[in-house]
Every structure is written in C-alpha cells, then in structure tokens.
Amino acid sequence: MQKDRSAETDHVRRVRKRVTSYDVARRAGVSQSAVSRCFKPGASVSKKMRAQVMKAAIGLGYQPNAIARSLITRRSNMVAVVVSQKTALYYPEILVEISQRLSARGERVLLFTLEQESDIDLLLDQVLQYQVDGMIIAARLSGEQIDAIEDRGLPFVFYNRSFKDRQINAVCCDQSEGERWLVNRLVGAGHKHFGIISGPEDSAVGIERTQGAVERLHEVGVSDVDIVEGDFSYESGRDGLIKLHRKKPSIDAVICANDVMAIGCVDAARNELGLDVPGRLSIVGFDGVGPSAWSSYNLTTVRQPVGRMTEAAVSMILERVENPELQSEKRIFSGIMIEGGSARSA
Amino acid sequence: MQKDRSAETDHVRRVRKRVTSYDVARRAGVSQSAVSRCFKPGASVSKKMRAQVMKAAIGLGYQPNAIARSLITRRSNMVAVVVSQKTALYYPEILVEISQRLSARGERVLLFTLEQESDIDLLLDQVLQYQVDGMIIAARLSGEQIDAIEDRGLPFVFYNRSFKDRQINAVCCDQSEGERWLVNRLVGAGHKHFGIISGPEDSAVGIERTQGAVERLHEVGVSDVDIVEGDFSYESGRDGLIKLHRKKPSIDAVICANDVMAIGCVDAARNELGLDVPGRLSIVGFDGVGPSAWSSYNLTTVRQPVGRMTEAAVSMILERVENPELQSEKRIFSGIMIEGGSARSA
DNA sequence: GCCTTTCTCGCATTCGAAGTCAAATTAGCG
DNA sequence: CGCTAATTTGACTTCGAATGCGAGAAAGGC
Numbered sequence: 001m002q003k004d005r006s007a008e009t010d011h012v013r014r015v016r017k018r019v020t021s022y023d024v025a026r027r028a029g030v031s032q033s034a035v036s037r038c039f040k041p042g043a044s045v046s047k048k049m050r051a052q053v054m055k056a057a058i059g060l061g062y063q064p065n066a067i068a069r070s071l072i073t074r075r076s077n078m079v080a081v082v083v084s085q086k087t088a089l090y091y092p093e094i095l096v097e098i099s100q101r102l103s104a105r106g107e108r109v110l111l112f113t114l115e116q117e118s119d120i121d122l123l124l125d126q127v128l129q130y131q132v133d134g135m136i137i138a139a140r141l142s143g144e145q146i147d148a149i150e151d152r153g154l155p156f157v158f159y160n161r162s163f164k165d166r167q168i169n170a171v172c173c174d175q176s177e178g179e180r181w182l183v184n185r186l187v188g189a190g191h192k193h194f195g196i197i198s199g200p201e202d203s204a205v206g207i208e209r210t211q212g213a214v215e216r217l218h219e220v221g222v223s224d225v226d227i228v229e230g231d232f233s234y235e236s237g238r239d240g241l242i243k244l245h246r247k248k249p250s251i252d253a254v255i256c257a258n259d260v261m262a263i264g265c266v267d268a269a270r271n272e273l274g275l276d277v278p279g280r281l282s283i284v285g286f287d288g289v290g291p292s293a294w295s296s297y298n299l300t301t302v303r304q305p306v307g308r309m310t311e312a313a314v315s316m317i318l319e320r321v322e323n324p325e326l327q328s329e330k331r332i333f334s335g336i337m338i339e340g341g342s343a344r345s346a
Numbered sequence: 347m348q349k350d351r352s353a354e355t356d357h358v359r360r361v362r363k364r365v366t367s368y369d370v371a372r373r374a375g376v377s378q379s380a381v382s383r384c385f386k387p388g389a390s391v392s393k394k395m396r397a398q399v400m401k402a403a404i405g406l407g408y409q410p411n412a413i414a415r416s417l418i419t420r421r422s423n424m425v426a427v428v429v430s431q432k433t434a435l436y437y438p439e440i441l442v443e444i445s446q447r448l449s450a451r452g453e454r455v456l457l458f459t460l461e462q463e464s465d466i467d468l469l470l471d472q473v474l475q476y477q478v479d480g481m482i483i484a485a486r487l488s489g490e491q492i493d494a495i496e497d498r499g500l501p502f503v504f505y506n507r508s509f510k511d512r513q514i515n516a517v518c519c520d521q522s523e524g525e526r527w528l529v530n531r532l533v534g535a536g537h538k539h540f541g542i543i544s545g546p547e548d549s550a551v552g553i554e555r556t557q558g559a560v561e562r563l564h565e566v567g568v569s570d571v572d573i574v575e576g577d578f579s580y581e582s583g584r585d586g587l588i589k590l591h592r593k594k595p596s597i598d599a600v601i602c603a604n605d606v607m608a609i610g611c612v613d614a615a616r617n618e619l620g621l622d623v624p625g626r627l628s629i630v631g632f633d634g635v636g637p638s639a640w641s642s643y644n645l646t647t648v649r650q651p652v653g654r655m656t657e658a659a660v661s662m663i664l665e666r667v668e669n670p671e672l673q674s675e676k677r678i679f680s681g682i683m684i685e686g687g688s689a690r691s692a
Numbered sequence: 693g694c695c696t697t698t699c700t701c702g703c704a705t706t707c708g709a710a711g712t713c714a715a716a717t718t719a720g721c722g
Numbered sequence: 723c724g725c726t727a728a729t730t731t732g733a734c735t736t737c738g739a740a741t742g743c744g745a746g747a748a749a750g751g752c
Contacts, residue, residue: 018420061497061498063474063475065475066475066476066477067413067417067422067476067477068417070413071411071413071414071417074364076413078456081457085442085446095441095457096429096431099457099458099459100431100459100461103458103459108457108476109456109457110454110455110456110457111445111454111455112449113442113445113449115446126454129409129410129411129412130412130454131411131412131413151407152407238641263640267641267642268641270642271641290580291637294609295613295617295618296612296613296616296617296643297642
C-alpha cells in the first residue's frame with residue numbers, strides 16, 4: 001500500500017483519518033492507556049507490551065499528538081519569543097541560537113514578531129491564547145504590559161533590556177561598562193574631540209550605551225562631546241558622521257551606539273569625507289556583529305557574548321517553567337573588548 | 347484584589363486556575379456553548395448575549411485556549427518553518443517576513459532549526475507531533491524525507507530549493523537566469539579570465555548558480571574558467587580569491603555564489619592582494635543582502651525579491667492548508683540586477 | 693390572535709492523550 | 723503449593739473549546 005502512488009490513493013491519503021493512540025491500541029490488542037504509557041519515558045510497562053505497542057505504532061506511523069498532550073498536561077512545550085523587527089535584523093543569530101538551545105531541552109520556539117509598538121497588546125493576547133510555557137522578550141514593553149503578563153502567571157525573561165525600578169527576569173550585556181572601556185581606549189589614545197551617534201530615543205539599550213559613554217567622558221574630564229541621534233541603521237551612521245563633521249570638523253573620535261552605524265560611519269569617513277580611519281578619525285561600535293570583523297572595517301568594538309546570553313535566557317525561562325516560585329533574577333554579562341583597528345592606538 | 351501585590355497574593359496568582367469558557371459562562375449565566383460561539387466570528391448569537399458574555403470575559407481576563415481549540419478543529423494555526431543554520435544566517439529577514447505575513451493571516455511560526463543534516467528525521471517527527479497546518483522548508487531534504495511528509499498529507503512549500511524531477515511546491519529565485527545576467531555583464535565589459543567561487547557542493551542553490559554561470563560562459567565562448575569551492579562564508583570568499591589568484595594570476599573577473607563571499611573576495615583583493623576592484627578585478631555576488639549595498643563594497647549583484655518570495659510562500663502554503671487537493675506548483679521569480687560598482691563597465 | 697418560520701440557545705458529544713484507581717497478573721518466598 | 727507483595731494493565735475521567743441537534747423563543751404573516 002505504501003508503494004501505490006496512483007492519483008487515487010493519493011487522494012485517499014490526504015483525507016485519511018489521522019492515526020491516534022486508539023488505532024495503535026486496537027492493532028496491538030491493548031488499551032489506549034497502555035499506548036500512552038509506552039510513549040512516556042519511565043512509565044511502568046512490561047517489555048513485552050512495549051515491543052508489541054511499538055511495533056504497531058511504527059506500522060501505522062503513529063506519532064503522539066502534542067496538542068492533545070498539551071491540553072491534559074497543561075504544558076505546551078512551546079516558548080514564545082517576541083522580537084521587534086529591528087532586534088531581529090541586527091541579531092539574526094540570536095533567534096537561531098535560542099531555538100537550538102530550547103529544542104535541546106524539548107521546547108520549541110513560537111515566534112512573534114512586532115511590526116509596530118502598538119501591536120503589542122494584540123500580540124500578548126495571542127501569546128496567552130497559545131498557552132506557551134514561557135516568553136523570551138526582546139522588545140520594548142510598557143509597565144502595564146509587563147503587569148498584564150505577570151498577572152497571568154506566565155514566566156518571562158527579557159533579553160537585553162532591564163528595568164532598574166522593577167524586579168524582573170532579564171539577561172543583559174553590561175552596555176555601560178563596555179562603553180566605558182571604549183571611552184578609556186579612545187581617551188588613552190589621546191582623543192579630545194568626541195562625537196556620539198546614539199540609538200533611537202526609545203531604545204533602552206541605546207540609551208544605556210550613550211549614557212555610559214557620556215558619563216565616562218565626563219569623569220575623565222572631556223567636555224567636547226557632540227551627540228546626534230541615529231536609528232541603528234547603516235544610513236543613520238553615515239548621515240550621523242556627516243552631520244557631526246559639518247557641525248564640528250575638529251572631531252576625531254566617534255562613538256556609535258552599535259556596529260552597523262559604526263560601519264556606516266567608517267564608510268562615510270573614507271568614501272564621502274575622505275578622512276582616514278583610524279589615522280584622522282577613530283570610530284568605535286558595539287555588538288561585535290559579523291561584519292564588524294570584515295577586514296575593510298575591522299572595528300574596535302565590544303562584543304556581546306551572545307552564546308552565553310542566550311543560554312542564560314533559556315535556562316532562566318525553563319527553570320521558571322518548572323518552578324514558578326523562583327525569585328526573579330537579572331544576569332548581566334560583561335562584553336568582550338575587541339581591539340580591532342578602527343581606533344587609533346596610544 | 348487586583349491592586350494587592352503582596353507576596354501572598356502573588357503566590358495565589360501563580361497557582362490560580364486558568365479561566366475557561368465555563369468560568370465565563372457561569373459568570374454570565376449562560377452555557378459554555380454560548381461563550382464559544384461569542385468568540386467565533388459569524389456565529390449565531392444575539393447582541394444581548396454577546397454583550398453579556400464579553401463583559402464577563404473581560405472581567406475574568408478570559409482568552410480562549412488555542413490548544414483546546416486546535417484539538418477539536420484539527421487546525422493548529424501554526425506553520426512550521428524549518429531552516430538550516432546557514433540559511434538562517436544569510437537571510438535573517440526572511441524569517442521575520444514570513445512570520446509577519448503569516449500572522450497577518452492568523453497563523454504563527456513554529457520554528458525548527460537544523461544544526462546538522464542528520465537531525466532532520468527527528469525534527470520531522472517533532473513537526474508532525476505539533477500538528478502544524480503546514481511547513482515552509484528552507485533546508486535540504488532527501489527524497490525519502492519528502493516522501494515521509496507527503497505521506498502525512500501535510501502541505502509544504504520549499505523556499506529557494508526546487509527539484510526538477512519532482513512535482514513539488516516551491517518558490518525560488520531564478521538563480522540560473524540571474525547568474526547569466528551577471529556573466530553577460532562581465533563579458534560585455536571585456537573580461538576573458540574568470541574565476542568562480544562556488545557554494546558548498548551540497549547546496550542546491552549554490553550548484554544552480556555556479557552551473558548557470560558556467561553554462562553561460564561556455565555559450566559565449568569563454569573557456570578560461572577556474573572554480574574553487576566555498577561555503578558561503580566571508581572567510582571562504584577571501585580564501586577563495588587567494589587560491590584563485592595563486593593558481594592563475596591573470597584572472598580578472600570573479601563570480602561568487604553569494605554576496606557574503608563576494609564581500610570576502612573584495613576585501614582580499616584590496617586588503618591582501620592589493621588589487622583594485624573593479625579596476626584590476628571585477629567581482630560579482632548574488633542575493634542582494636544589506637551589506638552588499640554598503641559603499642565600501644557597492645556590489646554588482648542580483649537581488650532576490652525576498653518580499654515577493656516570502657509572500658508567495660505564505661500564500662501557497664495557506665491555500666494548500668485550506669484546500670489540500672490543489673495541484674503542486676512552482677513559482678519562480680526573476681532576480682533584480684543591481685548594477686553596483688564592483689564590476690568594470692564596458 | 694394564531695400558526696409558521698427563523699433565530700438563539702443549551703445539552704451532550706467530540707477531539708487525542710494522560711493520569712487515577714482498582715482489578716488482574718506476576719513474582720516472591722516460605 | 724499457597725499466600726502476600728509487587729508489578730502491569732485497562733476502564734474511566736479529564737483537559738477546554740467547538741459543534742450537531744433539538745427545544746424554546748422571537749419574529750413574521752394573515
């Protein structure tokens with residue numbers, strides 16, 4: 001029958017009833033409960049029964065229905081991952097990493113992407129409907145929205161956003177610290193005239209980075225600092241540098257709130273303004289994305305330890321799925337300074 | 347009660363029973379069926395009833411349980427998206443696009459990532475267990491594996507891989523055509539000594555691209571063609587050019603099977619071999635990824651129409667979820683020639 | 693006002709697996 | 723071999739929403 005591939009059986013195949021544990025039970029001459037037990041690791045089944053059932057199951061091509069299982073066990077084995085469009089674009093690998101780590105622990109990623117901030121409420125309703133076991137959130141949420149999730153008793157972890165005024169689960173990279181390292185590096189090389197291309201004003205990460213840099217510059221007594229706002233895109237890095245340079249041509253060090261803008265900045269310096277990097281202008285970024293290491297850029301930057309961060313997010317969420325009483329926790333990772341060659345040496 | 351946020355109610359909140367349609371029914375003084383109908387668009391309910399039920403539902407914070415619904419309707423509203431690690435890295439935006447387009451039509455992405463080819467069978471079992479409505483596959487599958495999916499009667503669409511010898515749903519970009527355009531462009535500029543950096547030998551897309559280029563070169567009478575194998579990574583583009591140049595220094599045009607390798611190639615030419623691009627060496631890529639447009643590279647390439655392709659994949663899969671009898675179909679899109687500046691002009 | 697037709701609504705069942713509990717089987721041991 | 727203890731097994735119920743069907747209510751027609 002498996003070999004017959006005529007149009008007719010083709011059709012029959014399509015509309016054919018799914019095979020359930022009852023079908024397997026009937027074929028094996030046992031009860032449905034027995035079949036269920038055979039698929040549960042560590043259940044009390046004799047090996048004779050197991051063999052019998054497995055034979056029938058394989059014969060019928062039976063796979064347990066995860067939906068039905070979820071209904072009764074109240075565990076869907078799905079974790080919602082919520083990403084805003086931008087986040088997704090700059091850290092593609094994060095999604096894949098999270099998915100792989102979760103699936104290694106028997107959970108799947110149900111993906112929720114956010115086009116506009118305003119869609120969040122609808123999206124949260126959706127997340128709740130799907131009865132996910134937990135959420136990993138890499139998007140901006142308001143206080144009330146967080147309240148709404150907490151009220152549902154759904155475990156969640158924020159990825160790269162933390163809230164100083166809230167006890168909340170989060171894994172982050174220490175943006176401020178990394179930015180201070182970069183400033184030290186630039187100041188150590190003798191730079192005195194700084195430009196900063198910040199992230200968009202609604203980005204928590206962007207704000208932390210820029211604030212970290214500004215604070216440190218202030219501490220070491222640098223007061224010549226100009227800031228223009230970017231949106232994390234290549235174009236905004238390029239335009240940002242042009243604006244800065246027009247405003248104050250003496251600038252010789254630019255701190256960008258992420259790598260992609262830093263790359264735009266390097267390109268603008270070299271290809272539009274004719275400024276040598278790092279000879280005439282030092283440029284630093286943040287993130288350590290793939291292209292930052294390409295030899296045309298070779299950015300001086302701080303890399304986020306993505307592997308450790310995703311692992312932390314995954315374990316935090318799963319620990320809380322198992323035990324919702326766990327205290328909330330923030331795990332903050334230090335970045336990794338990448339020397340690169342886009343900043344002048346001392 | 348909502349205002350009380352002490353540790354005690356916190357605990358109570360966590361273990362509290364979920365609110366079901368029965369709870370809503372009881373509060374509204376109606377039957378469970380009525381509640382269910384109120385949440386089904388187009389069902390026969392009086393407006394008085396609807397108002398009553400909605401009030402109760404909102405009061406309790408009720409959201410229908412999608413898992414229970416799926417069980418009875420036999421429709422999970424989830425589409426599995428299967429990506430191999432590499433695919434995911436080079437087309438991050440694809441995943442986000444697919445997710446957004448699917449969610450606009452009421453479906454969610456359940457993500458399956460593939461670390462190794464060997465994991466596919468386990469992964470397919472998982473996909474089947476979750477009772478997804480369909481699959482979008484951007485990974486290599488063997489003939490038997492495809493058979494296995496077909497046997498389940500699960501609709502599926504391949505993204506950017508097609509099988510000449512099989513009637514199968516697929517959306518692709520016409521790799522061969524694009525590659526021929528690029529060759530025409532290079533030959534038109536007078537190039538005679540070609541190098542090709544291919545994709546890995548197990549990549550269908552890579553093979554089509556390289557074959558397309560080779561065929562066209564042959565047609566126009568170019569016989570001086572050297573091929574080295576790459577793996578789509580920046581490093582392999584860089585190393586590929588170095589190998590090619592060592593083997594035959596007269597090469598003046600390099601065709602890379604994707605943009606990232608082309609970028610590696612440009613960097614190697616300029617920063618390691620000291621060859622001007624496009625003055626001494628023309629380099630072309632394929633894909634039209636973001637960095638290909640960065641001014642340091644400004645690649646001459648063929649862009650895949652990602653938006654139209656993802657839209658096509660999404661509609662194809664959903665049409666087949668609604669109507670599994672539909673004929674299988676291949677939708678092949680032409681790429682978009684991007685002139686760029688990494689290839690010499692005529 | 694009475695009878696027919698059309699809406700609404702509730703009862704009861706269904707989806708498919710898991711878990712409870714008691715019956716049945718097997719093993720253990722003198 | 724007989725009796726108790728341990729292990730297997732099956733009948734039945736559960737999870738939460740959807741739906742076919744029939745009863746009751748409202749609307750329509752004369």
